[in-house]
Amino acid sequence: MARLSHSNRTLSLAPAAAAHAQDIERAVKEAGVHSVHDPVLLDECVRLVTPALKDDHAVCVDCTLGMAGHSLAFLQASTHFHLIGIDRDDEALKFASQRLAAFSDRVTFVHSSFDQFSSILDDLNVPQVNAVFLDLGLSSLQIDERDRGFTYSADAPLDMRMDPTTKLTAADILATYSADQLERIFHDYGQEKWARKIAWRIVRTRDEHPLTSTKQLDELVDQTVPRKGRPAGDPAKRVFQALRIEVNGELDELAHVFPQILEHLAVGGRIVVEAYHSLEDKIVKSFFRLGDRPADIPQGLPVIPDALQPYLADVTHGAITADQAEQARNPRSSSVRLRAVQLIRPVPAHAARDIREWLAVTTRERTAERRSR
Numbered sequence: 603m604a605r606l607s608h609s610n611r612t613l614s615l616a617p618a619a620a621a622h623a624q625d626i627e628r629a630v631k632e633a634g635v636h637s638v639h640d641p642v643l644l645d646e647c648v649r650l651v652t653p654a655l656k657d658d659h660a661v662c663v664d665c666t667l668g669m670a671g672h673s674l675a676f677l678q679a680s681t682h683f684h685l686i687g688i689d690r691d692d693e694a695l696k697f698a699s700q701r702l703a704a705f706s707d708r709v710t711f712v713h714s715s716f717d718q719f720s721s722i723l724d725d726l727n728v729p730q731v732n733a734v735f736l737d738l739g740l741s742s743l744q745i746d747e748r749d750r751g752f753t754y755s756a757d758a759p760l761d762m763r764m765d766p767t768t769k770l771t772a773a774d775i776l777a778t779y780s781a782d783q784l785e786r787i788f789h790d791y792g793q794e795k796w797a798r799k800i801a802w803r804i805v806r807t808r809d810e811h812p813l814t815s816t817k818q819l820d821e822l823v824d825q826t827v828p829r830k831g832r833p834a835g836d837p838a839k840r841v842f843q844a845l846r847i848e849v850n851g852e853l854d855e856l857a858h859v860f861p862q863i864l865e866h867l868a869v870g871g872r873i874v875v876e877a878y879h880s881l882e883d884k885i886v887k888s889f890f891r892l893g894d895r896p897a898d899i900p901q902g903l904p905v906i907p908d909a910l911q912p913y914l915a916d917v918t919h920g921a922i923t924a925d926q927a928e929q930a931r932n933p934r935s936s937s938v939r940l941r942a943v944q945l946i947r948p949v950p951a952h953a954a955r956d957i958r959e960w961l962a963v964t965t966r967e968r969t970a971e972r973r974s975r
């Protein structure tokens with residue numbers, strides 16, 4: 603089982619075992635997790651990814667390996683290709699390596715953030731790939747590990763780092779960001795109606811004592827949000843989501859990975875993405891849009907020149923969502939937007955400038971905000 607630790611740390615690896623249901627059960631038990639992540643829109647994802655993996659030496663990159671539910675199904679459905687499974691969370695990689703043990707000769711595990719896409723492929727000496735899959739957000743492994751602070755339903759340190767080797771924690775944000783910055787995060791990433799009130803309460807509270815636990819934050823939000831007209835669920839839900847997105851730089855990492863994927867995608871290759879947040883989906887949709895319609899055409903041209911024709915085909919024709927039955931079975935699927943494109947010809951030269959501009963515009967606001975801190 604090939605492994606690459608992109609952060610120069612060595613993973614301790616589980617021994618290979620035969621692949622069958624009992625091994626999966628054992629992997630779950632050994633990892634001590636409560637449940638296996640229920641992969642969202644699994645059949646749709648298999649249907650969208652596997653047509654790109656027909657060649658003998660095809661390569662698929664799962665940028666968000668997690669508990670490997672999707673990747674396991676890809677490996678079972680298509681017998682030729684090699685899988686590169688990336689996750690920034692060591693625990694997820696350990697679990698996935700046990701779960702995929704039967705496919706050990708077909709899988710390379712990489713501990714890294716997916717925004718290092720190009721350098722990961724360079725290190726592995728893989729110039730081209732045929733399918734790239736992203737299933738964004740948290741896995742149930744991370745939610746189950748209550749001491750990591752992702753959930754308001756258990757008291758834990760306010761951490762929320764997907765990769766515990768990175769520096770910034772949720773507690774750091776609450777301790778150091780200005781009220782305006784906190785308000786923007788809660789408003790933009792959490793669509794929190796009471797963002798301003800919550801931000802100011804945090805600033806006032808931290809003058810008296812530091813905010814370090816999920817329980818403290820949960821109670822603070824509960825005391826701040828008016829009871830009348832509260833939406834269903836825990837009132838701190840949106841604040842926790844917003845902090846997690848900020849701690850892990852999720853939107854910028856997503857924006858940075860797409861241009862790199864396109865550099866390495868073979869013609870006929872596919873990018874398949876599951877997004878759960880409107881801002882994530884906006885990034886996916888706007889990037890795909892750069893290539894799935896004709897470029898700006900100079901006025902007066904009677905026909906669209908070949909160079910300006912689309913280079914991506916929208917395979918899903920917009921976003922696919924989960925049906926009622928899946929939403930009832932797996933509530934996490936209720937916000938999913940699944941989109942896929944196929945590279946139908948080499949990326950034309952003019953696209954490089956459009957992509958650079960897209961990246962600058964997509965990340966500009968957050969970059970400016972970070973610089974002002």
Ligand SMILES: C[S@@+](CC[C@H](N)C(=O)[O-])C[C@H]1O[C@@H](n2cnc3c(N)ncnc32)[C@H](O)[C@@H]1O
Pocket residue numbers: 639640641642665666667668669670671672673688689690691694714715716717737738739740741742764855
């Ligand atoms: C929703 S889970 C994936 C679940 C997986 N599809 C399955 O079926 O088990 C998302 C995973 O992506 C990882 N992740 C999120 N952002 C990442 C990033 N920027 N780079 C690498 N991994 C990331 C998380 O640590 C988590 O394990």
